[in-house]
Amino acid sequence: xxxxxxxxxxxxxxxxxxxxxxxxxxxxxxxxxxxxxxxxxxxxxxxxxxxxxxxxxxxxxxxxxxxxxxxxxxxxxxxxxxxxxxxxxxxxxxxxxxxxxxxxxxxxxxxxxxxxxxxxxxxxxxxxxxxxxxxxxxxxxxxxxxxxxxxxxxxxxxxxxxxxxxxxxxxxxxxxxxxxxxxxxxxxxxxxxxxxxxxxxxxxxxxxxxxxxxxxxxxxxxxxxxxxxxxxxxxxxxxxxxxxxxxxxxxxxxxxx
Amino acid sequence: xxxxxxxxxxxxxxxxxxxxxxxxxxxxxxxxxxxxxxxxxxxxxxxxxxxxxxxxxxxxxxxxxxxxxxxxxxxxxxxxxxxxxxxxxxxxxxxxxxxxxxxxxxxxxxxxxxxxxxxxxxxxxxxxxxxxxxxxxxxxxxxxxxxxxxxxxxxxxxxxxxxxxxxxxxxxxxxxxxxxxxxxxxxxxxxxxxxxxxxxxxxxxxxxxxxxxxxxxxxxxxxxxxxxxxxxxxxxxxxxxxxxxxxxxxxxxxxxxxxxx
Numbered sequence: 001x002x003x004x005x006x007x008x009x010x011x012x013x014x015x016x017x018x019x020x021x022x023x024x025x026x027x028x029x030x031x032x033x034x035x036x037x038x039x040x041x042x043x044x045x046x047x048x049x050x051x052x053x054x055x056x057x058x059x060x061x062x063x064x065x066x067x068x069x070x071x072x073x074x075x076x077x078x079x080x081x082x083x084x085x086x087x088x089x090x091x092x093x094x095x096x097x098x099x100x101x102x103x104x105x106x107x108x109x110x111x112x113x114x115x116x117x118x119x120x121x122x123x124x125x126x127x128x129x130x131x132x133x134x135x136x137x138x139x140x141x142x143x144x145x146x147x148x149x150x151x152x153x154x155x156x157x158x159x160x161x162x163x164x165x166x167x168x169x170x171x172x173x174x175x176x177x178x179x180x181x182x183x184x185x186x187x188x189x190x191x192x193x194x195x196x197x198x199x200x201x202x203x204x205x206x207x208x209x210x211x212x213x214x215x216x217x218x219x220x221x222x223x224x225x226x227x228x229x230x231x232x233x234x235x236x237x238x239x240x241x242x243x244x245x246x247x248x249x250x251x252x253x254x255x256x257x
Numbered sequence: 258x259x260x261x262x263x264x265x266x267x268x269x270x271x272x273x274x275x276x277x278x279x280x281x282x283x284x285x286x287x288x289x290x291x292x293x294x295x296x297x298x299x300x301x302x303x304x305x306x307x308x309x310x311x312x313x314x315x316x317x318x319x320x321x322x323x324x325x326x327x328x329x330x331x332x333x334x335x336x337x338x339x340x341x342x343x344x345x346x347x348x349x350x351x352x353x354x355x356x357x358x359x360x361x362x363x364x365x366x367x368x369x370x371x372x373x374x375x376x377x378x379x380x381x382x383x384x385x386x387x388x389x390x391x392x393x394x395x396x397x398x399x400x401x402x403x404x405x406x407x408x409x410x411x412x413x414x415x416x417x418x419x420x421x422x423x424x425x426x427x428x429x430x431x432x433x434x435x436x437x438x439x440x441x442x443x444x445x446x447x448x449x450x451x452x453x454x455x456x457x458x459x460x461x462x463x464x465x466x467x468x469x470x471x472x473x474x475x476x477x478x479x480x481x482x483x484x485x486x487x488x489x490x491x492x493x494x495x496x497x498x499x500x501x502x503x504x505x506x507x508x509x510x511x512x513x514x515x516x517x518x
C-alpha cells in the first residue's frame with residue numbers, strides 16, 4: 001500500500017466509518033421501529049428525494065448567488081474600511097463603534113425593514129448576507145493589518161515608502177492569514193444570512209425550500225435542503241481554512257509588482 | 258556638555274541636548290534626556306546600556322522616525338528629515354525582522370522596490386549582496402528555512418542594498434548563539450572596513466561593544482542619559498583573539514565600571 005493512500009485512509013477512514021455506522025443505525029431504527037416518514041425519514045428515503053428533486057440545483061444556485069454576492073460586497077467594503085481603521089486614529093474612533101453596532105443588531109429584526117425598502121427579491125438577501133458577514137471581516141482584517149511588524153514599518157518609513165507601498169508590501173500580506181480566518185467565519189454566516197432572508201417571503205432558494213418542506217411536512221425534502229446547506233458550509237469553510245494555512249506559510253504572493 | 262560632544266570638524270551625526278518624553282496613560286515617561294553626541298563620518302559607535310535606557314529611541318530620533326521633545330539633531334549638516342528623504346539610513350533589527358512570505362532574495366530586494374533603484378538591476382544587486390555574505394545558494398529560501406545567523410546576514414545586506422551611508426543597528430546579534438555572534442561581528446567589521454559606513458550599534462553586551470566600536474557610549478536608564486564615552490584604543494584591524502589581550506580586558510572593565518557608576 002502506498003504511503004499516500006495509507007495516510008489518507010488514516011485521515012478519512014475514522015470519520016467515514018462513524019458516518020456509515022450512524023446512517024446504518026438510523027436506517028435500521030426507522031425500518032424496525034416503523035417511524036413515520038414525516039417524523040424521521042430513513043437515509044435511503046432522503047437519498048431518493050435528493051436524486052428526484054429536479055429543481056434542487058436551481059434553488060441551491062440562487063442561494064449561493066445571494067450568499068456569494070453579499071459576501072463579496074462585504075469583503076471589498078470590509079477590507080477597505082479595515083484599511084482606513086488600521087491607518088487612522090480618527091476613523092478607528094469614529095467608525096469602530098458602528099461596526100460593533102452592526103454586529104449587535106439581531107439580523108432577523110431588520111429583515112422586514114429591508115423587505116419594505118428592497119422588496120422580496122434577491123437584493124434583500126444579498127444585503128442581509130453582506131451585513132451579517134461585515135463584522136468578522138472588518139475585525140479580523142483590522143487586527144491583521146495592525147499585526148504588521150512594527151520594525152518593518154519603521155524600516156519602510158525610514159526609506160520614505162508611500163502609504164500605498166506600506167499597505168501592499170507589508171500590511172496586507174501580514175494580514176492575509178487573519179483575513180482568511182475572517183472569511184472562514186463569514187462564509188458560513190453569509191449562507192445563514194441568505195437562508196434567513198429567504199424565510200421571510202421568497203418563492204425560491206434553499207431557505208424557501210426549507211420553509212415549504214416544513215409546512216407541508218415533507219421532512220425528507222427538509223433533510224435534503226439541510227444536507228445541501230451543510231455541504232456548502234463545510235466546503236467553503238475548508239476552502240478558506242486551506243487558504244489561511246497557505247498564507248500563514250507565506251506561500252501566497254500578493255505583494256509582487 | 259558631555260565629553261561625547263568632542264570637537265569634530267563636520268560631524269556626520271550631531272545631537273545637542275536631545276530629550277524624548279512619551280505620554281503614556283496620563284503619565285509622562287522620559288525615555289532619553291540631555292543627549293549630546295557628535296559622530297564622525299565613518300565612525301563605529303556602540304551605544305551600551307541596560308534595557309530600557311532609550312537606546313532604540315535614540316536610533317529612531319536620529320533617523321527622523323521619532324521627533325525629539327527637546328534638543329536638535331543634525332545629520333550631514335542638514336536635518337534628520339532631510340537625511341531620511343535622501344535614504345541615508347539603513348536599519349538592522351534584533352531577530353532580523355524579515356518578511357516571512359518573501360524569500361531571502363525578495364527580502365533583500367524590498368528596500369530597492371521602494372527607493373529609486375533601476376528595476377532591471379535589482380535582482381542582480383541582491384544576488385551580489387547575498388554572495389558577499391555566503392548566502393547565494395539560499396536566495397530562494399524563505400526565512401523559516403534559514404538559521405538565526407543566516408537571517409541576520411540577510412537582514413544586514415538588506416540594510417546595505419541601496420548603499421545608505423549610515424547603519425542603525427538595534428541589538429542585531431543579541432538573539433544569536435556565541436559562535437554565530439562572533440562570526441557575524443567579524444563579518445560586520447569586514448563590511449564596515451570595506452564600505453566606510455557610519456554605524457550606530459545598540460547593544461547591552463559589553464564585550465561586543467568594545468570589540469566592534471571606535472567609541473563606546475555608556476548610557477544609564479530612566480531616563481536614558483549618556484554617562485560616559487570610552488575611546489577604544491585597540492588597533493582598528495581587530496581579529497577574534499584581540500579579546501584575549503590585556504588592553505581589551507581593561508576596556509571591558511572600564512565599560513563595566515561606567516555602567517555600574
